[in-house]
Amino acid sequence: MNRRPIALIVIGMIAALVMPALLAAVKADDAKHSGHVAVIGTGMMGGAMGTRLAELGYTVTFGSRNPDSEKVQTLLTTIEGNATATTQDAAAQDADIVVFAVPWSAAESVVKGAGDLDGKIIIDLMNPLIVRDFDDMEMVSTNTSVGESVQEWLPNAYVVKAFNAVGFHVVTDPSKAGGPVTIPIASNHPDAKATVMQIAEDFGFETFDVGPLSQSRALEALTHLYMVAYIEGRMEDRFEYYFRRTP
Ligand SMILES: NC(=O)c1ccc[n+]([C@@H]2O[C@H](COP(=O)([O-])OP(=O)(O)OC[C@H]3O[C@@H](n4cnc5c(N)ncnc54)[C@H](OP(=O)(O)O)[C@@H]3O)[C@@H](O)[C@H]2O)c1
Secondary structure (H helix, E strand, O other), X not given: OXXXXXXXXXXXXXXXXXXXXXXXXXXXXXXXXXXXXXXXXXXXXXXXHHHHHHHHOOEEEEEEOXXXXXXXXXXXXXXOOOEEEEEHHHHOOOOOEEEEOOOHHHHHHHHHOOOOOOOOEEEEOOOOEEEEEOOEEEEOOXXXXXXXXXXXXXXXXXXXXXXXXXXXXXXXXXXXXXXXXXXXXXXXXXXXXXXXXXXXXXXXOEEEEEEOHHHHHHHHXXXXXXXXXXXXXXXXXXXXXXXXXXX
């Protein structure tokens, strides 16, 4: 007796049983990342974050001073997923999550100009670095932090400090770090923190809950070290470092 048809029927029956469960699992994964994210700033870090968020399934709207520019339009063409661009103040209106990825010198006016962000999750990845030129940069020391300042400007939003101490190229492709990378995350809002931790993990990172938003001071200080070689023009001394969970 030819056993091939029987084997095919058995395989078909198994597939019929397993496929709905597989499809449900895929759908559940999609549902984990549905909704609307605004990414304000279309530079190195904004571009990397928006690209990865669109890949996860979010509808991404970039906020740009010049959304029709060639730079922004080129960025949009590289993204696999749903991404558009508009002005900085319009971008955040429909968003559930807003990522601020602009220079510190512009942060206060951009954050305050972004409209009503009450109840939204804010991802702050900014560092207190003033860039006047490639060879003229300065880290600003304050007795607070960018993260806490953003929360002060947006008292009814849920600010989460994350991704400030990892290079944009590693956000784009975590495997570039040559091993697992842990993203330290700080916030006073547990649900918002959990959402951002899930995003980081689905980007391909491990995460480390470092506590309240005041830990932004420590997280931003990490960037002071990173920038020493740039600020002092010692380009031969540039280095990268990664948080990595003890094996
Ligand atoms: N580069 C990294 O690897 C990295 C890593 C971690 C954290 N960060 C932090 O991420 C933030 C962005 O850094 P980046 O390296 O992405 O900088 P960037 O490449 O210079 O991009 C910043 C973007 O912000 C917008 N912008 C610039 N000047 C502005 C102004 N005066 N007012 C309003 N918007 C302005 C621009 O977008 P439009 O032209 O579209 O308006 C610009 O492309 C910084 O706070 C930085 O410390 C960077």
